[in-house]
Amino acid sequence: MSRTRQLIDRLRDELGASAPMPPAPPLPRVPEPPARVFPRRHEGSPYAREAARHTTALLGIGHVGTRYATDVVLQFQAELAVAHEAVATELPADWATQNGLIGLRSRVRDHREYLLRPDLGRRLEPESLARWTQAGQHGVDVQPILADGLSAVACMQSGLTLLDSFTQACRARGLTVGVPVAARYARVWLEDEIGAAVSAKVAAILLGERPGLGTGDGLSAYLVYDPRIGKTDGDRNMMSNIHPRGTRPEIAGVRLAVLARAMLDQQRSGVELDLSGLRTELGDVASRAHRAPQVRVRLVEVAG
Amino acid sequence: MRLAATIRSVVHRFESLREVLAKSNAPKSGDNLAGIAARSAVERVAARAVLSNVTLETLRQNPVVPYEIDELTRLFEHSLDEHAFKAIAHLTVGQFREWLLEDQTDGLKIRSISAGLTPEMAAAVAKLMSNMDLMVVASKCQVVVRANTTLGLPGRLSSRVQPNHPTDDIEGILLSTREGLAYGCGDAVIGVNPATDTAESTAEILTAIDGVLKRNAVPTQHCVLSHVTVQMRALQLGCPMDLMFQSLSGTELGNKAFGISVALLDEAWALMKERGSARGPNCMYFETGQGSALSSAAHHGVDQVTLEARCYGFARRYQPFLVNTVVGFIGPEYLEDGPQITRAGLEDHFMGKLLGLPMGCDACFTYHARMDQDELESLKVLLSAAGCSYLMSLPVGDDIMLNYQSTSYHDIPSIRRLLAKRPTPEFDAWIVERDIWDYERDRPGRAFGNAAAILP
Numbered sequence: 001m002s003r004t005r006q007l008i009d010r011l012r013d014e015l016g017a018s019a020p021m022p023p024a025p026p027l028p029r030v031p032e033p034p035a036r037v038f039p040r041r042h043e044g045s046p047y048a049r050e051a052a053r054h055t056t057a058l059l060g061i062g063h064v065g066t067r068y069a070t071d072v073v074l075q076f077q078a079e080l081a082v083a084h085e086a087v088a089t090e091l092p093a094d095w096a097t098q099n100g101l102i103g104l105r106s107r108v109r110d111h112r113e114y115l116l117r118p119d120l121g122r123r124l125e126p127e128s129l130a131r132w133t134q135a136g137q138h139g140v141d142v143q144p145i146l147a148d149g150l151s152a153v154a155c156m157q158s159g160l161t162l163l164d165s166f167t168q169a170c171r172a173r174g175l176t177v178g179v180p181v182a183a184r185y186a187r188v189w190l191e192d193e194i195g196a197a198v199s200a201k202v203a204a205i206l207l208g209e210r211p212g213l214g215t216g217d218g219l220s221a222y223l224v225y226d227p228r229i230g231k232t233d234g235d236r237n238m239m240s241n242i243h244p245r246g247t248r249p250e251i252a253g254v255r256l257a258v259l260a261r262a263m264l265d266q267q268r269s270g271v272e273l274d275l276s277g278l279r280t281e282l283g284d285v286a287s288r289a290h291r292a293p294q295v296r297v298r299l300v301e302v303a304g
Numbered sequence: 305m306r307l308a309a310t311i312r313s314v315v316h317r318f319e320s321l322r323e324v325l326a327k328s329n330a331p332k333s334g335d336n337l338a339g340i341a342a343r344s345a346v347e348r349v350a351a352r353a354v355l356s357n358v359t360l361e362t363l364r365q366n367p368v369v370p371y372e373i374d375e376l377t378r379l380f381e382h383s384l385d386e387h388a389f390k391a392i393a394h395l396t397v398g399q400f401r402e403w404l405l406e407d408q409t410d411g412l413k414i415r416s417i418s419a420g421l422t423p424e425m426a427a428a429v430a431k432l433m434s435n436m437d438l439m440v441v442a443s444k445c446q447v448v449v450r451a452n453t454t455l456g457l458p459g460r461l462s463s464r465v466q467p468n469h470p471t472d473d474i475e476g477i478l479l480s481t482r483e484g485l486a487y488g489c490g491d492a493v494i495g496v497n498p499a500t501d502t503a504e505s506t507a508e509i510l511t512a513i514d515g516v517l518k519r520n521a522v523p524t525q526h527c528v529l530s531h532v533t534v535q536m537r538a539l540q541l542g543c544p545m546d547l548m549f550q551s552l553s554g555t556e557l558g559n560k561a562f563g564i565s566v567a568l569l570d571e572a573w574a575l576m577k578e579r580g581s582a583r584g585p586n587c588m589y590f591e592t593g594q595g596s597a598l599s600s601a602a603h604h605g606v607d608q609v610t611l612e613a614r615c616y617g618f619a620r621r622y623q624p625f626l627v628n629t630v631v632g633f634i635g636p637e638y639l640e641d642g643p644q645i646t647r648a649g650l651e652d653h654f655m656g657k658l659l660g661l662p663m664g665c666d667a668c669f670t671y672h673a674r675m676d677q678d679e680l681e682s683l684k685v686l687l688s689a690a691g692c693s694y695l696m697s698l699p700v701g702d703d704i705m706l707n708y709q710s711t712s713y714h715d716i717p718s719i720r721r722l723l724a725k726r727p728t729p730e731f732d733a734w735i736v737e738r739d740i741w742d743y744e745r746d747r748p749g750r751a752f753g754n755a756a757a758i759l760p
Contacts, residue, residue: 051479055469055479057698057699059699060755061700062753063748068700083671086671087672116337150672210635210707211671212671213704213707213709232600232602234562240499246470270563
């Protein structure tokens, strides 16, 4: 053995390498069966039942250590899967014409490009622009635009109801409303080009918002005065969560018409729009008196 | 200035520092969208090599958005601490990285030069760092702030309770708030994103939350995240408001898209110092996120990491109590997947701390990005290990109004126990007194998760 080797070995011994390992602590006794059994299905606490009357948030779900019960995990994973599926759904190319609307398309060519290139989703492809400039009614007060946005499911489910209530509420306020269109692969700012092409005073795009857990049926609406390319978010007023469990489309349509009327009266939109004089009218429309019962649907049931 | 580097006898040349900064970035879909990303992995390294050789002084002389057209650039130039700047001006970005990493450089030393850094310098050095580099340096930086509670002390991890509701239902908001408190969450702020952006609604929500906090003697802050002009009107209505909120962008044009300017925020801050209800001195809350400037076509050809740093340069003017990068909220066109969101979260936290801000992170994804729940849980642990001041917290991490996935009420106590962290000292005393957490046995107390025990 070399001198170095000896030195290393001596050092190891000094550091306790030759000492035996301390004995492992004894294992606790195996508990008698049954060990603690958790209910397979989480039963709501009184707090959870109270909360369910006011919110879809998952409250009163308890905990195992600091984590979730197994049933909570499975319901959550199912909801996540539903949301991901809603994103993947596309608006059929002939959906607009089948529903009596003029079908337009942005410059996006496919779904992945839609997700990665919002700039293309903000502009009409040339054929659509030419056709729309021909077919649209010019100089109207309000140009409504229905669109897929991030949930074609929402657009197909309650889009027509919202479009209808909005159109009627605008007319009831003496506003002229343009020929309705449905746009595919659309982003919010697409309303600028669509509105500008027909010189509408206000453009209103109603489009599917990004899906939430277990849902994918929410719509948002964005209104802009004097639509033209170059308008920013600060120039717009918006309303989100338009769906049966949030603000119902019938109610949202009326409120959006009030917004449009205010834009036309004040000849502006966005952060500069003064809504203080409309408290009562908007308050009625956005009334909290209406609180839809909020039910979160169980998505997973195990056989047996 | 000659901007070139040679890799395997191929010379890579760059036109401007702005191009070097952009091409040095870790891959981000947002930089591809802007058409400014490196064309290959090799070109990216070449850009980093060039960047590593640029001095901080050169970065100051070449702001990414010209002085003449951007009020933020002017703000950064005029408010720079010359004395602090002199200490580091001669360092190259590569040397600055090493200075930050070496053991003699502790958190206090970093704080001492922080006011001499322009946002571009913080962004530049982040580009030369790996994820773990970012964590190691960020964990040295301590930024302690106070409103009603004291945030950012060593060994602490705070959280915002985010009890959003799609129709601003007050009962729903309060039920969610009480549940969060019962899990030991909410010591950073109880912060509601309102569905309706009006002064009356803002005042109503704040008043309701204030009542719950007072009845339960909870030491924390409240905030409703409506537009700053709406909150100013709400203050004039006479409601309590511990923190005032605004989203920020990294260019004057981006801020115009948000409907704000330096002058407007100066006014808001002055009003808040006069009328805010927290003890202070810190009373502002800002949110940022990579990609926001590009999303309003206000990026001037600058990459999203550098623009994010400029948000922090703007934020520090107002000595905020909270700054939060909402990292995965913006969507896949800016941060496409789990690795990009993870990287961005660690970059933002690092840059914010380096610039002296109390950085939190909303580690999150939207349902159209390619990130899964397990990746998100990992990011929360990475951020907390790096000393992130606070995370969000929601029931099952699910925002039922904004429709995205974030940190949950259950995650906060889980991470605290994993990493031996505690909430703010004031709130810590409250959860012990209420038997929400039992530190003697390091486990949940008898009242843990029992929202019914929190008075409505």
